[in-house]
Every structure is written in structure tokens, then in C-alpha cells.
Amino acid sequence: MIRFVRNSFRLIGMARTLARHDALFPLDLVPGGKFLAVLARLTAPFSGGSSLPPGRRLARALEELGPAFIKLGQTLATRADLIGEDVAADLSSLQDRLPPFSADIAKRVISRQLDAPFETLFVEFDETPVAAASIAQVHFAKTPDGREVAIKVLRPDIAVRFSRDLDLFYWVAEIVEWTQPRLRRLKPLETIKTLEDSVKMEMDFRFEAAAASEFRENFRDDPTYYIPEIDWERTAQHVLTMERVRGVRIDNVEALDNLGINRTELLAKAAAAFFQQVFRDGFFHADMHPGNLFVDENGRVSVVDFGIMGRVDRQTRLYLAEMLLGFLTRDYRRVAEIHFEAGYVPRHQSLENFQQVCRSIGEPILGKELADISVGRLLGQLFQVTETFGMETQPQLLMLQKTMIVAEGLSRILSPNENMWNLSRPLIEEWMRDNLGPEAKIAEATRQAGSMLRRLPGVIEAAERASGVLTEQGLKLHPDTVASMGRRGKGRGFPLNGLLLWLAIVGLTVALVLK
Incomplete structure (x- = not known):
């Protein structure tokens, strides 16, 4: 009860701040939010600024509310699926200054x-x-x-x-999940947990x-x-x-020109570094705004502020690479298949229908000039239309998508007529060959087989225990069972001899690879 009363009063105070900036629209997600908005409008003086886009009005309100709300806004900037692409884009420029x-x-x-x-x-x-900062x-x-x-x-x-503020955020997220079943797939509680972590x-x-x-x-x-x-x-x-570190901000075009820096070459360096962070290392700088990037007189880029970093595991990197390749080559069926293989879209959904959705997103974007293509916005639109298919939010991809948009915005400042993905295309193609080509798939199959072999003793032991036939001498099978398994190995049943042969082949393959 104490928590309810405390957070209710704090929510009212927050609503009054939103009202002053004409940014009450987030309350639409909260039960009773419309009543709270009316109350806030009646009790809070309007400070102007209604001519600004909704996202900018919200950003101003969050800046006034303080550090935790600024961080919440930065987190919401990665959630175009929750607040809309335009608002998310405006929040991505939220000023973390105090x-x-x-x-x-x-x-x-x-x-x-x-x-x-x-x-x-x-x-x-x-x-x-x-x-x-905050x-x-x-x-x-x-x-x-x-x-x-x-x-x-x-x-x-x-x-x-x-x-104190996180307790309020959790309280609101709990109410939303409890009263708004349609929003559960957006994982509001998990969003706050991500913010807290x-x-x-x-x-x-x-x-x-x-x-x-x-x-x-x-x-x-x-x-x-x-x-x-x-x-x-x-x-x-x-x-x-x-x-x-010393240097000029990477978005100070005039200073870069005065230093004689070739901005297209600089963009190529930055694009290559970003690609290597994501795909080579799976560990990327997730706060890549211009204030964290500096360029010295030799054109070297220095990076600071490592408080917000992102990680992408190898399997997700492979899925992402194939997804992007599918979009760029207009292979929309493969894009759809990847979503099903990765488990992003439930199996009971229609592959053909989801393929149609992917085409509806890809064609308008890929029909533009190369310099105007935004991979980050492409992913953002994909996340927005997935509600129909029950696709759950993927926090690691949302953070990456937000970082892509920031990087693409920077690339347009440095060299408006260049596309950062095209500049890093040789790296992309090399990485694709190394990780998605036939040799890579054979190596991955061998690695997985080796992993299975290493786990096999434990699996057998667990099976022995589960069957209740484990003795001090080991697993004992009745002679009739052995004979039956041998007979079935000749037909369509359990291929005992085939299994032993397969294990021998895998073992030989692993031995040759590790030789």
C-alpha cells in the first residue's frame, strides 16, 4: 500500500511535467492514463513548445524529470516497436547533460x-x-x-x-503487463530490467x-x-x-576540412571499425554519438565513454548477416526463413505471409539511391510490423538497430553522397565467405559434432540413471534387447551399427581437423 501511494503521487507529478511540455501521449499505455492526462492538463501550466514534434517534446520533459528519466528515454529510443519510429528517432538525440x-x-x-x-x-x-551528464x-x-x-x-x-525512479518504472510496467495483455510481447518489464542492468x-x-x-x-x-x-x-x-585523447569532434566538418582530412576515407575507416565491432567481435560501442568520437590531425579516430556497450552472440550475428544479405539481394523468402529458424517468429505462423511482409518493407527502401538506404531504419520497420505475427522483442537487436541509425546519421554528416554499408562491402563479403560459405558450414558442423561427442558420456550416464538400470559394473542390457536392437539396425528401426559408424566418422573428422 505504501508503494502504491508513493508511486501514485510520483506518477501524478510526472504527468504534470509531461503536460507542461504537451507530451502526455505515453500515458495512453497506462490504465487510467487518459484520466491522469486530463487531471495533469488542469493542474499544470503549459510551457509552450507544441510546434515541436512529439518526440522532441517528450525529450524535453524527460530532461526536466532528471537522470533516470533521461536514461529511460535513451532506452526507449531503441524501442521503435513500442513508441513508433519517429518518436524513437527524436529520443535518440536526447541530451544527457546536467x-x-x-x-x-x-x-x-x-x-x-x-x-x-x-x-x-x-x-x-x-x-x-x-x-x-546524468x-x-x-x-x-x-x-x-x-x-x-x-x-x-x-x-x-x-x-x-x-x-527510487526505477521502482516507479517497475510499478508502471507491472500494471501495463497485468492490464494490457496485447503489450506483453513488447516486454515492458524486461525493458526496465535492461535499463536497470x-x-x-x-x-x-x-x-x-x-x-x-x-x-x-x-x-x-x-x-x-x-x-x-x-x-x-x-x-x-x-x-x-x-x-x-586529443582531436576534433568527428561531426565538426569545418575543422576536419581545415585539417585536410578526406571525409570519405574517414567514413570508410569508421564504417569498417563498426562492422568489425559487430560481426568480427560481437562487442560494439552502443553510444556512438559524435561527442564520443574524435579525429586527430592524422585522421585517426579515437573513441571514449564505454559505459554503454552491446554484445551479439555468434549465432545471432550469422542470422543478422543472412537477414541483411537477403534484403540487399531481395531474397525475401530467405529473410522470412531466417526469422523462423531463429525462433523470432512462432512456428505456427505463415511463412508465406511473413515473406510478403518482408517484401513490403524491403522494396520501398531498396528502391532508393544507395546513399539513401538506411539498414537501421529497415530493421526498425521490420520490428514495427511484427505484432501481427507474435514476434517477441529482441533486446540485443534493438540496441544494435539504434546504434546503426546513429552511425548512419553520422555517415551522412561526414559524406552525404556515400553509404557506409557500401564502403564496408569488401569486409562484409569477406565475412560472409568466411562464416556463411560451404567451408564455414562444414567447420561449424564439425565443431558441433565435436561438442556432441564431448557431451556424449554425460548423456549416456544421464540415460542410464533415468532408466534405473545403472549398476556398479555399468549399463546392463538384457540379451533379448541387444538382439532386438541388432535386428532393428538392419531395418528402419534404431540403426545401432549405423550409429557406431557415424560416431566413428565424426571422430575421424574431428581428429583430422584438429591434427
Whole structure:
């Protein structure tokens, strides 16, 4: 009851903020939302801005509501299936900026977290933060050995504020799932859980440092793409210290031109790096806005801020690659088959009908000029029309789709007449050959067979236990059973000899591969 009363009053306050910005439409998803919207309109003064698109009005309201709501907006930007493509696109530009807290507080946090006097840790410290966001702010500094670094410091009491707001989000999501069965496939509770997990990871800077370290290792041999080094001695749960990088923002076209940077070549580098993150490594930077990418005078791209990262397992990468290839070659039946094979669309649905849906999405997009094709928006439209087919939300693909849209938007700033997917086409084709060609499929079958062989003893043991015939000497079969199995092996029943032969062939194949 206490939770109900507390969150009810907080929901009313949130609705009044939405009303001031004429952004009450999200309440349509909440039971009683229309009544709440009317109440909010009557009690909250309208602040103007109705000429803005709905998504921008919502973004302004979320910025006013505070850090957790900003993060919620960023999460919703990946959910075009839930809020619509236009609103999601507007929320993707949500400004994660807050007023900075004092440098004295930052110094105290640093000293306490690193358990050392501040003066012994840094000999110079820029008291004006270079960035102040919802979770942390960043200061430049210099270490006693002369290294220039950037220090990320967690906002005081931010964990308490997030905990309070997340409780409200969960409460609303629970009501939606309970009262709106048609929305359960959109997994509102799972969306909030994803937000909570992301925020927890972001608020422990040791995790971000580990992500940056892994990312740096993935690109250690790439001279065109740079990830700064972590200073582990000056990194703790609420403090992250890394090498300072220099350069101009990647979207500062005028500065790039003044440096003599070939923007088409720069886009090709960035596109190749993004492709390698997703398909080669399955580990990608999921907050790739221009403020996190810098270009030096040699055209090298440096990346910062590793608080939001995404992972895609190998099987999903294979599905995604085949899906994109199917769209680009207009093989819509194969696109539909992949969705069924991956389990994204339930088996009882019509393959032919889903193929028709895929064609309806692909043809209008692929009929455009190459420079105007957006793979991210293609995936977004696909997710939007799947309600008819009961397709469940795939959080990892939604994050990737949002990142694709941001990357494509950046590519149009750098070189409007180029398409980033076409520039990285040689990499795509090579990856396809290596991972989807006949040799790759044979290697995958061999790998799976080897995995089956490794699990076979455990399977046999489990079967023995289940049958209740396991003795101290092992599995005992009645002679009549053995004879029956032998006879059936000659016909259409259980092929005992065939199974032994198959196991021998698989074992020989594995041995040859591992030789």
C-alpha cells in the first residue's frame, strides 16, 4: 500500500511535467492514463513548445524529470516497436547533460575512492568539467609522472535517485503487463530490467574500465582506430581514469576540412571499425554519438565513454548477416526463413505471409539511391510490423538497430553522397565467405559434432540413471534387447551399427581437423 501511494503521487507529478511540455501521449499505455492526462492538463501550466514534434517534446520533459528519466528515454529510443519510429528517432538525440557538481566534491570522491591524498594522485586538475551528464562528469588532469588523463567521477547520491525512479518504472510496467495483455510481447518489464542492468553497469566504473580494456585489445593492431589506455591504479568503483585523447569532434566538418582530412576515407575507416565491432567481435560501442568520437590531425579516430556497450552472440550475428544479405539481394523468402529458424517468429505462423511482409518493407527502401538506404531504419520497420505475427522483442537487436541509425546519421554528416554499408562491402563479403560459405558450414558442423561427442558420456550416464538400470559394473542390457536392437539396425528401426559408424566418422573428422 505504501508503494502504491508513493508511486501514485510520483506518477501524478510526472504527468504534470509531461503536460507542461504537451507530451502526455505515453500515458495512453497506462490504465487510467487518459484520466491522469486530463487531471495533469488542469493542474499544470503549459510551457509552450507544441510546434515541436512529439518526440522532441517528450525529450524535453524527460530532461526536466532528471537522470533516470533521461536514461529511460535513451532506452526507449531503441524501442521503435513500442513508441513508433519517429518518436524513437527524436529520443535518440536526447541530451544527457546536467549542471555540474563542484570540483571540491569531485576531489573528495576521488580521494576517498582511491584511498590516497588528492595531491599525491594528480599534480594538475582542471576544476571546470569538460562534460557533465546524468551519471558522472569528466575533468582533465595530469599525474605526477606527467601523463595527461581524463577522470570520470560519479555524481553524489545518484544511486539513491536511480533506485527510487526505477521502482516507479517497475510499478508502471507491472500494471501495463497485468492490464494490457496485447503489450506483453513488447516486454515492458524486461525493458526496465535492461535499463536497470545498464545503469548498474554504468555506475560501477570498474566495469566500464574492463569494457574499454577489452575494446582496446580488439583494435590493438588497427592504426586508424584508437581506444585510450586505462589507468587502473587510479580507477575504482566511482572513479575512472584513462589516457586523455586529443582531436576534433568527428561531426565538426569545418575543422576536419581545415585539417585536410578526406571525409570519405574517414567514413570508410569508421564504417569498417563498426562492422568489425559487430560481426568480427560481437562487442560494439552502443553510444556512438559524435561527442564520443574524435579525429586527430592524422585522421585517426579515437573513441571514449564505454559505459554503454552491446554484445551479439555468434549465432545471432550469422542470422543478422543472412537477414541483411537477403534484403540487399531481395531474397525475401530467405529473410522470412531466417526469422523462423531463429525462433523470432512462432512456428505456427505463415511463412508465406511473413515473406510478403518482408517484401513490403524491403522494396520501398531498396528502391532508393544507395546513399539513401538506411539498414537501421529497415530493421526498425521490420520490428514495427511484427505484432501481427507474435514476434517477441529482441533486446540485443534493438540496441544494435539504434546504434546503426546513429552511425548512419553520422555517415551522412561526414559524406552525404556515400553509404557506409557500401564502403564496408569488401569486409562484409569477406565475412560472409568466411562464416556463411560451404567451408564455414562444414567447420561449424564439425565443431558441433565435436561438442556432441564431448557431451556424449554425460548423456549416456544421464540415460542410464533415468532408466534405473545403472549398476556398479555399468549399463546392463538384457540379451533379448541387444538382439532386438541388432535386428532393428538392419531395418528402419534404431540403426545401432549405423550409429557406431557415424560416431566413428565424426571422430575421424574431428581428429583430422584438429591434427
